[in-house]
Amino acid sequence: MTVALSAMNKMQFDNVHLGTPVEEVVKKVGKPYDIHNCGNGVYEYEYIERISMNNELVYQNHYFLKVVNGHVVSKDIRDESRPAYDQLWQVDPNYPTYP
Numbered sequence: 001m002t003v004a005l006s007a008m009n010k011m012q013f014d015n016v017h018l019g020t021p022v023e024e025v026v027k028k029v030g031k032p033y034d035i036h037n038c039g040n041g042v043y044e045y046e047y048i049e050r051i052s053m054n055n056e057l058v059y060q061n062h063y064f065l066k067v068v069n070g071h072v073v074s075k076d077i078r079d080e081s082r083p084a085y086d087q088l089w090q091v092d093p094n095y096p097t098y099p
Contacts, residue, residue: 008047022067043067
């Protein structure tokens with residue numbers, strides 16, 4: 001199994017504590033995949049960790065950090081796996097497809 005490079009992984013996510021300045025997080029793990037403006041001065045930083053095997057995406061973890069006034073106020077993690085039928089039935093099994 002090979003792990004694709006990502007800006008953040010589970011261990012790094014666990015080491016982000018509430019109240020940490022977001023600049024410190026970005027300095028340690030890099031720029032996020034996306035920054036969502038949630039309104040009222042709340043921003044959601046999204047990092048994605050993609051796990052693949054044999055050039056095929058197996059699953060990915062989405063790490064979310066809510067930021068208010070430049071500090072992390074909450075954290076969330078969601079994982080996504082491909083449906084079993086997606087892994088069995090591909091248009092071209094020699095070309096890596098992603099959900």
